[in-house]
Amino acid sequence: MFLIFVKQKEMKAYDCIVCRKRVNPRDRRPVPKASKKIVSKLICRQVTSDDQICSKCRLKALRSKKQATTSSGDDQDKQTVTVKETLKSPQNIQLNIKSTPRNNKRCVICKKSKNLTRVGSTAISQAFIDKGVYINSQSRCCREHMQRSYFTTDALTKLSATKKSEFFSRTDITALMNGIRDNVKAKGHMDFDNPAALSTEEYTNITGLSKDQFHDLAGQLTSSVRNNSNRSSRTCLAIFMAKMKTGLPNAILGTIFNLNTAQVQRIIPRVRQCLMETLVPTHLGFGHLAHNDFIEKHTTPIAKELFTTGKEAVLVLDGTYLYIQKSMDYKFQRMSYSLHKNRPLVKPMMVVGTDGYILSVLGPYLADYGNNDASITKHVLNHNLEEIRTWLKKDDVFIVDRGFRDAVEYLEKIGLKVEMPAYLAKGKKQHTTEESNLSRLVTKVNC
Template sequence: MPQNIYVDSYTLESLSNDQNVCNACRHLYIKWKNENSELSSILDHFKNDMYELMNVQVQTEDSPRLTTEENPTLITTTNHQVVKLQLNAASSFHTKCCVCVENLRDHAAKITSQNRDFIFFSRNIWIPEGARCCSGHLINQLLLKEAVDQIKPFSIRYQELSSSDVQLLLNKAQNFVENGKKIFSFDDPRDLNDDEYRLLTRVSRDNFNDFVQTSSTIRPSCSRSIRTAVGIYLCKLRLGFGYVTHQYVIGRHTTAIARELMCGGDSTDTTIIIIDRTHLHIQKSRNNKFERKTFNLCKKRSLLKSMMIITTIGYVVACIGSFMFNFNNNDAGITKDILLRNTSNILSWLKEHDILAVDRGFRDSICVMEALGLEATIPSFLDGRRQFSAEEANESRCITKIRWVVEVANRCLKQFKYFANTIQNSSLVYLESDVNCLRSHQSLSTTYDKI
C-alpha cells in the first residue's frame, strides 16, 4: 500500500503486510499526498505491483530458514520484480546540452543528482543519469532559474524502478517539500530572480554573483555561507533613515490620494509619514520589576512596544524600540521621547511642514510635533458634544483613509513565526534589530493600486 511505503520511508522501519497503519501516520500520509499532487499519479501507477513486492520482501525477511538453495524461485522473483513508469524525459545525448539542445563545447558539465531531482519534482521531467549541459547554465553546480524553465521534455521514456528506488524517491520528495518551505535563500540561484535581487540588495543578480566571487577573504561558517553573508550585509545597508532620502519618499512612496487629501495635491516637497505602535508578546519574567513594567491589564499578558514609521504605500522607513508597556510608555510618551532624543537621527531626515498622521492616542505629543515645525493630523475629539460636524467627520475619514496601511504592515510583521509567538526573554536584547527585518519588506504599492 502507498501509505505503508510512506511510513517505511518516514520511520525507516519495515512494516509487514498484516500490520495496520495508525491514524496519526495515515493523516500524515494524506496531508503529504495532498501537498504533493504531482506524485499521486506515480503512487497510483505502481500501487498493485508494490503491494505484491512488499509482500514477497516481508515473507523473505520473516522466514529465517529461507535460503537461496531452498527457494531459488522466490529469491529470483524478488530481485527482478520492478515497477515500470512512463516519464517525460529530457535529451541525454553526450554531444548536446540537455537545456538548450545545442552542441556542447569544451566547457561542459554533468547534471548532478541534486539538479535532476529538483527538475523532476518541480517540472515533472526526468533527466537520465549522465546528461550534460553547458557550464553557463550553472552557478555553484546548481542550475539557474532560467535554465530550469528552458528544459523541455524530449521523449517519453519507460523507467524501471525497484523497491529501494521507490523508497529513495519518496525520501527525496519529502526533503524537497521541507526545503521548499523556506522563503528564499541566497545560496540557491533558483530562488530569487533578477528583480528580487534588486529589491533586496539594490544590485542585479549578475552583479551580486560577481561581487561574491571577489569576496574570497570571507570565511564561511556552519550557520551561513559567503553568499548569505554578503546578501545580509547588502540588505542591512538599505535600512533606516540613512538609506532612503526625503525626496525619494515624496516621489516614490507617497500615493496620489494621500497627497490630494493632506496637501491639496499642490505640494511637492512635503512628505507624509504614518506613525503607529505594534506590540509583541514576550515571556513572563521572574523579575518582578520588569514584569510589572511589561504586563498589560487589557491583554492580560506581558508585552513590549515597537514604534513603526511607514509611508502611505506601506514602505517601512524605520522600526524604533522596544519599549515597556507601563503607563509612562504610552504612544504619546514614546513619540515625544523619540523626537526629543532625536532617535535614529530622525530630525535630520524630517523637514519643516512634513505631515505626521497619527491616531488619538498621540494627542499629548501634538505640541512637541508643532514646536519642531511638523504638522500633525489627528482625528477630531467630541469634547462633550454629541456628534461631529460635517467638516470634522470628513477630516477624520481622510486621516483614516491613509492610515489603514499601518495595520497591514503590522500584519506583515506577525507573518514571521518568531514575532507571532511568545518571544523568549533571553533574546530581548536583539529584539530591536530583529524587528528591523520588516524594513526590507516589499511595499504595498501594488496592492494599493488595485483597491
C-alpha cells in the first residue's frame, strides 16, 4: 500500500493546453503536428513536446485544420472566423470586470432553475454597457426577463455581480467587443455615413427626404464638399437639411451631430452654396428644361385643349410667402413687414406647369407695397431674369389670378396670352354666362 501511495503521488497532472481542464490519462493526447499552428495562435505561444490536449479539443483542432486547407484563398477571412468559432482559446487573461457566476443551470437574475433560455450576445452587451457586468455566453436566464433579444428594465435593475474580476479568453474579448460595436451601431443616431444605421422613416423625420433621395442628393456634393476627420459630406448635407426642415438653432444641431456651433455655422452656408452651384442649375430655372420638352411632359391634356393649339406652353404664375423672423436691421424690418399678413415675410414668384411641376422660382422679393404680383411679373420680364424672354415663345399662355390685373396689358403687348378669372363689373351683382364659364376654365386648369 505504501508503494502504491508513493507512485500515485509522483504521477504528474496534465491539463489541456486549450480548455485548461484536468485530463484523464486515457483522454490526453499530444498536439497533432497538423494542428500545431492553430493551437499556437490560440494559446499565444509555441507548442512544446510536453503539452497535452484533450480528445475533444484535439478533434476540434483537426476539423479546423481540415476546413482551412479545403477552403479557397478568397475565403481566408471566413476560415479565421470558422476556426475561432470551432476552437476557443484558453481563459488565461484576468480583467478587473465585475461578472455573474458561471452557471448554466440557474437564472443569472433571480437564480431560478425553470423555464430558462440562453442569454444572447445582444443582452450580454446590453448588461455590460448599462450595468458594467459581464455575463458568460453559456449563462441562462428566465424567459420573462427577456424582451425580444434584450433584457427588460426590471431585469437590469435586479442584475448583480458576484465576482470582482473574471478570466477571459481571446475569443471572449473579441465577442464582447463585437457585441458592443453592434449595440452602438444599432443605437447610433445621426450616423449618415452608414446607410444601415438609420431607417427610411428616421431619414424622413430628420431631413425630409427618404433614404434613397438623400443618397442621390449626397452624391452631387462629394466633389464640392470635402470630407475631414470631424465630419463627412453626408453629415454636412444632413445638418443643412435638418436646419431647413426643423429650424433648430445651430447650438442644438451641433449637440445632435457632435459638432461645435462654429462648425455648424460654417457648414450650412457652404452646403447652400454647393447646392446652388451643382443641384439648382440642373433641376430648377428656365435653363434646365427646353420649351418643347416642357410642353410635352408638363402640360396637361385639358390645358392644351382649352387654351392652346398644341404648340404653346401653359404656365401658372403665383406669388407665395416665406415667413421670416423679425430682423434687427430697422430698414430691412420695414421692407419685409407685410401689412396684409401682419408679419415679416418675403415673396418668391412661382412658375409652375399645369401638372404641378415647378419650372422656376424667381426672387424672393420684399413684402412692402411696391412688390405685388403684377409689379414682380413686370420686373422679371423687363430684366429678363434667367433668360425668360428667350425661353418664352409667342402666344404662350399665362394662367394667373386677379392679383395680376395690372400686368395683363403689359403681357399682351409682348405677345403673351393671359387667362385670368373675370372681374365683376361695377354696379353688377352677377357675372355673365361667358364670364362665369371663363372663370371656371381657369379654375379647372389650376386644380
